[in-house]
Amino acid sequence: MRGKATIHKMNAEITASGRLFIHQHAAHCESGVTSALFRDQGVEVSEAMVFGIGSGIFFGHFPFIKWVGMPITTFRSRPRTLFPKVAKRLGGEFFTKEYRNTQKGMAALRKALSDDHIVGLTTNIYWLSYFPNRFRFQFNGHNIIVLREIENGFRISDPILDHPVDCSTEDLERARFARGPLEPKGFMYWAETVVENPDFRRACLEGIKESCYMMLRVPFPFVGIKGMRYLAKNIIKSPDKLGFPEACRRLANVVRMQEEVGTGGAGFRFMYAAFLQEAAELFGSDELAELSREMTAIGDIWREFAVVSARIVKQRGQSEETFAKAGGLMLTCAGREGQFFKELHNVARKLEA
Amino acid sequence: MKVKEVPQDDITFYEGEKRACYALNDEGKYVIVPSTGWEYEAVVNGLAVDELAAHLEKTRKEVLAGIRSPLYYHMESRQMNPQILAKTSGISVFRVKRHFRPGIFARLKPSLLASYAKALALSVEELKTVPDKSAGKGNDT
Numbered sequence: 001m002r003g004k005a006t007i008h009k010m011n012a013e014i015t016a017s018g019r020l021f022i023h024q025h026a027a028h029c030e031s032g033v034t035s036a037l038f039r040d041q042g043v044e045v046s047e048a049m050v051f052g053i054g055s056g057i058f059f060g061h062f063p064f065i066k067w068v069g070m071p072i073t074t075f076r077s078r079p080r081t082l083f084p085k086v087a088k089r090l091g092g093e094f095f096t097k098e099y100r101n102t103q104k105g106m107a108a109l110r111k112a113l114s115d116d117h118i119v120g121l122t123t124n125i126y127w128l129s130y131f132p133n134r135f136r137f138q139f140n141g142h143n144i145i146v147l148r149e150i151e152n153g154f155r156i157s158d159p160i161l162d163h164p165v166d167c168s169t170e171d172l173e174r175a176r177f178a179r180g181p182l183e184p185k186g187f188m189y190w191a192e193t194v195v196e197n198p199d200f201r202r203a204c205l206e207g208i209k210e211s212c213y214m215m216l217r218v219p220f221p222f223v224g225i226k227g228m229r230y231l232a233k234n235i236i237k238s239p240d241k242l243g244f245p246e247a248c249r250r251l252a253n254v255v256r257m258q259e260e261v262g263t264g265g266a267g268f269r270f271m272y273a274a275f276l277q278e279a280a281e282l283f284g285s286d287e288l289a290e291l292s293r294e295m296t297a298i299g300d301i302w303r304e305f306a307v308v309s310a311r312i313v314k315q316r317g318q319s320e321e322t323f324a325k326a327g328g329l330m331l332t333c334a335g336r337e338g339q340f341f342k343e344l345h346n347v348a349r350k351l352e353a
Numbered sequence: 354m355k356v357k358e359v360p361q362d363d364i365t366f367y368e369g370e371k372r373a374c375y376a377l378n379d380e381g382k383y384v385i386v387p388s389t390g391w392e393y394e395a396v397v398n399g400l401a402v403d404e405l406a407a408h409l410e411k412t413r414k415e416v417l418a419g420i421r422s423p424l425y426y427h428m429e430s431r432q433m434n435p436q437i438l439a440k441t442s443g444i445s446v447f448r449v450k451r452h453f454r455p456g457i458f459a460r461l462k463p464s465l466l467a468s469y470a471k472a473l474a475l476s477v478e479e480l481k482t483v484p485d486k487s488a489g490k491g492n493d494t
Contacts, residue, residue: 025385027373048375048383068432126432127474132368134398138432162371162387174474179440180433249404252397259394262372264385265354270375274383296377300354310393313400 013157013164016148017116025162027264027271030082031056032159033120033143038090040118041194045090047159049200052275053089053207054082057268058214059337060223061231067181070253073231075267077214079141079182080122083189085210089203092194098185102177105186106169110149112188118157119146122187124178130156130165140182142175160262204279205348212345215337225341228334236327247323248313255309258302266306269299276344287347291340298336305329356386364390366398405432416483422458424449426483427473442472 011023021040024047026032031051038045051057056077063071087094095117099105112119125131125142145157153168167175176186215224222230231254238247258267265271273295280288308329311321354376371387378384412429415421428438435453439446444465452458452465463477470477 025371025373025387027375027385047385132366132370134366134402135370138437160372162373180437248400252400255393255397256401259391260398264373264375265359270354270383274375277383296354303354307393310396314396 011163013147013155015116015118016113019116021118021147021157023157023164024159026159028056028076028262028268029143029158029160030054030079030141031271033145034083034086036145036157036159037118037120037189037191038086038194041092041191042196043090043194043198045200046274046278048271048274049204049278050082050086051268051271052211052279053200053203054086055207055210055214056082057211057272058223059225059227059267061227061234062222063234070250073254073257075258075263075269080187083120083143085207086203087191089206090195090198090200092198093192094189095192096187096189098187099177100185102173102186105176105188106173109146109188112190113146113149117190120144120189121146121172121176122184123172123175124180124184125175127171127175127178128158128167129171130158130161130167135160138178138180140178140180140184146172200282201351204282205352208279208344208348212341212348215341216345225334225338228330228337232327232330232334234327235330236324239323244316248316251309251323251326252313255306255313259306266299266302269295269302273299283351285347285351287343287350291344291347294336294340294343298333298340301329301333301336305333356384359386359388360391360394361389362392362395364392364395366390366395413483416455419455422453422455423481423483424458424469425453427469427475427480431473433473438469438472442468444468 013021013023015021024032024036026035026047028047028051031047031054034054035045035047035050038050058074058077060074061071065072097108099108109119121144123142123144124138124140126136126138128136128142147155147157147164150166153166154172155164156167157164176184178184218224221227235251238250242250259265263271273292276288276292276295280286280292305326308321308326312323312326354374356376356378359374359376367390371389373385374388375383376386409426409429412421412426416423416426428435433441435446435449439449442449452461466477466480470480473480
């Protein structure tokens with residue numbers, strides 16, 4: 001049953017040593033890559049499942065960390081934390097290494113490919129020119145899988161795209177060794193061996209409990225539900241405080257983070273609902289199924305927030321929609337997610353017993 | 354979101370690519386549905402892109418007017434800031450910022466120019482000039 005949700009589009013590829021690799025379209029790069037690495041080792045696990053086990057869901061708004069001049073808003077956990085968590089919770093031996101030297105890093109990649117591994121890489125998305133121009137920006141946390149070397153480049157399975165692509169050696173070198181915030185430093189990883197029948201139940205519960213902690217209990221005002229409330233109130237006040245154009249920029253940025261950067265819709269909320277649906281089947285739990293439906297409903301409100309915000313931005317004040325309405329929708333989300341994670345925590349504790 | 358609600362608005366900047374969306378099928382099961390884009394997403398993306406393009410055009414005119422060096426233009430067109438450019442080229446931030454002044458940039462040693470050209474994935478010739486037309490290199494994401 002597991003993994004059924006992700007098998008929508010299949011793309012058969014051959015790895016360096018002639019093994020079959022099925023490329024699957026995913027919403028998010030890190031969970032997509034992790035799930036593909038596990039599948040290659042014979043453990044069927046869907047992207048949504050990986051996302052839940054690795055505690056991918058999150059919310060954070062950091063007004064004091066600026067990125068292209070705007071505060072960072074995030075709907076997911078920090079890049080490069082998902083894979084280690086999933087690896088730990090499902091078990092197995094994993095190769096992970098960073099490289100300082102470009103030549104050594106590329107040589108190690110070629111060696112790994114010739115040793116019959118498919119290799120996960122962390123890259124800078126700006127330098128991957130196979131993406132449409134507008135998908136490209138200076139972000140150092142994009143994950144891809146290298147399948148084999150081809151003439152003047154590499155065959156890549158990028159989970160964000162629905163088909164495998166070719167990438168030139170030059171592009172890949174630049175992308176792997178890009179500098180700046182969160183440098184990838186040529187980070188390379190793959191699964192050496194995995195536990196054959198991992199304890200999915202325990203892994204799910206560990207993932208759920210950590211997510212509940214991050215959303216509800218972190219004693220820091222900008223993360224989790226508190227962060228959502230903080231941002232919502234900020235949005236309501238923003239046109240008076242910052243002026244209309246700047247308020248629009250900020251609001252548009254939040255919506256971009258929610259919808260544009262490979263979230264599977266509604267800032268990963270739908271993907272998390274998909275995870276809960278699978279978990280509900282795994283445990284035979286009606287409560288989890290109910291929570292999955294609740295998360296879907298919350299996701300729909302996030303989508304509404306995006307629609308309202310986009311209208312404000314588009315019509316430049318001529319619209320019926322107001323910042324108060326957009327912020328209000330986010331407050332609704334915060335309230336319902338607060339309740340949601342409390343219930344999820346209770347259900348997880350009950351299932352654990 | 355239901356499968357039939359997944360936006361299929363054929364957004365041009367997707368260039369034929371599709372993004373994966375999670376949606377519920379008729380049996381209430383989550384499936385991945387490829388989407389050709391959402392009009393509301395295009396609105397917020399458009400705002401950011403227009404702003405970057407306008408900024409880049411302003412910089413281009415400043416370079417032509419002799420206020421900034423072409424290096425500044427190329428840094429912006431690669432969506433970098435002085436910190437990223439400094440680390441990529443291996444030249445200190447202080448010096449990078451100094452090289453934004455046209456007079457100083459014009460006297461740079463070939464070795465420094467080569468470092469910048471490599472960091473920005475340009476030829477030295479391209480680095481020394483800015484494009485005539487505002488269209489730039491098309492990398493104005």
